[in-house]
Amino acid sequence: MHQLRRLLLQPSSPLRVLSAKKSLASLKRCSHFSSSSESQISNSHLIEHSEEKPNEPATGTTISVDRSGLYNPTEHSHEQNSESELVKHLKGIIKFRGGPISVAEYMEEVLTNPKAGFYINRDVFGAEGDFITSPEVSQMFGEMVGVWAMCLWEQMGQPNKVNLVELGPGRGTLIADLLRGASKFKNFTESLNIHLVECSPTLQKLQHHNLKCTEEDNNGENVEKRTISTLAGTPVSWHSALEQVPSGLPTIIIAHEFYDALPVHQFQRASRGWCEKLVDVAEDSSFRFVLSPQPTPASLFLMKRCKWAAAEEMTKLEHMEVCPKAMELTSTIAKRISSDGGGALIIDYGLNGVVSDSLQAIRKHKFVDILDNPGSADLSAYVDFASIRHSAEEASEDVSVHGPITQSQFLGFLGINFRVEALLQNCTEEQAESLRTGYWRLVGDGEAPFWDGPDEQAPIGMGTRYLAMTIVNKKQGVPAPFQ
Known part of the structure; x- marks a missing residue:
């Protein structure tokens, strides 16, 4: 020494x-966000995937994401160009499955798809990229x-x-x-x-x-x-x-x-219990969030994470993120x-406890909508250090x-x-x-x-x-x- x-x-x-x-x-x-701008996932994208209506989601625990060079609120590209190969691929998966895919699967395709993934064919780091690291x-x-x-x-x-x-x-x-x-x-x-x-x-x-x-x-x-x-x-x-x-x-x-780039599954508390948030295709051909009508395979990891959490930590939560790949990698x-x-x-940005609703999309140092033009923005979520x-x-x-x-x-x-x-x-x-x-x-x-x-x-x-x-x-x- x-x-x-x-x-x-x-x-x-x-x-x-x-x-x-x-x-x-x-x-x-952009390290300081007001509570009104911390949650970048708008509930206006979220609908039920069954006839039963959920409880109205509470604000829950919100998290500010600290990423390099960020400024300005969430924005859409508003570009009227043809669909990218990745968008077609994602819609093809949803159509083939006959239903929505998990946020984790969406995130994995967006970031690491062999042909069009965000990380695959470009340099995303530094001033000319989408974010800057330590x-x-x-x-x-x-x-x-x-x-x-x-x-x-x-x-x-x-x-x-x-x-x-x-x-x-x-x-x-x-x-x-x-x-x-x-x-x-x-x-x-x-x-x-x-x-x-x-x-x-x-x-x-x-x-x-x-x-x-x-x-x-x-x-x-x-x-x-x-x-x-x-x-x-x-x-x-x-x-x-x-x-x-x-x-x-x-x-x-x-x-x-x-x-922080490992895919996360998102869950929301509804009247029937915890429901996984999924990505589906709306009638206007855009992507939208829906809730699962029944337990999904990722619910097993949700149950595991809940067992690790204190009771008082769980009672106040309306949203949760779990990262099975982080658990498996750590193992x-x-x-x-x-x-x-x-x-x-x-070393990462995160919490020493349950993560509520932290998934963010970043394009050219700005926050953008998670479902907007997938493959053109980085997706990342807070790391759950307690889970590690x-x-x-x-x-x-x-x-x-x-x-x-x-x-x-x-x-x-x-x-x-x-x-x-x-x-x-x-x-x-x-x-x-x-x-x-x-x-x-x-x-x-x-x-x-x-x-x-x-x-x-x-x-x-x-x-x-x-x-x-x-x-x-x-x-x-x-x-x-x-x-």
Whole structure:
């Protein structure tokens, strides 16, 4: 840990800084919403799928979603163009089924359909994309995650071979900053085998480029060539699912803003009990929400989630979201860590409890209607950290779960304050302004007090809106910074 602290204090370490003008113009984040604008799913889209009428839905627990660069209320595209291939595909599924599909199935098709999914054929990150993530805000985020990974590696006994896995690595910015920051710690970087779980060919190419990858020269030997990141000389592999990552080695897993894109099932309390919200085609050929007339397969996960919740937590809810894929992924992670050793870091926006009604659509940094022009906007929902805890603990008795704590606490304990001070000693005024802005966005709460520019461009902190949780093998003790 003392070695890591010295690294943080070195002003000569590589500095990746966004242009101040670009960062201030594009890194706008709408972190404060009035209660009247928090719920972006309009009940005007919702009708019954049977003759029985539900109770009028109460307002329920509403949640404000903190995403990068968001401004202006929900809007429709109002474009009179022909139906996209994805719209035709979704309507074909509904027609073939003879009835509506779940919100989770709609969400999965919209995001990861092999031909027209939102994540598949485009770069959706950064100022020119639809949202901006923490690694794109500042290099310090990836560096601090690297500090966490090195601390865990030391607690594991400094094994000479480790699988470092990132789920949904975006452009590869986080892992690139991690490798740059850790490049002086050769024992650590030489132990790494990097595995990127990514389903988008477009993003795979970006990751290959940003990690400065090259194909290993085996001098004609009959050995399969490896892809090497020249940032630290580490081998890199790509997979479409965590299950494809080879087992048998201690494993460090990073899931930053990955859980929020996993498909959720939505339920609403009606006179006959909890009904699943489904997506159907209306008479005018638009998409609409309906309620299931009877229990659905996802009701089993709803019952499981209700058992984990306190009675007083349930009585006030009129809406609930459950994410079976998050439960299943967490179980897979816990079992891998139990058998191979290591740990997982999960950072996302969410709640340490039941999530009510949080699903949002984001297009070009603006909220849009969830059912409007599917495939053209990102869909994401709040992460239920309590569900992650229960899922991990049920999967294995050999793992322990720590957190969640706020992103501000997580980064602060790992030394981001020392790192920003070191970087400020050796940079231009423009870089210093960008560093201060990026630092505030990562650890601050609300508008930056130092900002004297236009109010609409004020940097908004995400330090308390994002949470961090770890799942580790019990043999390794309590990980930093959760002691």
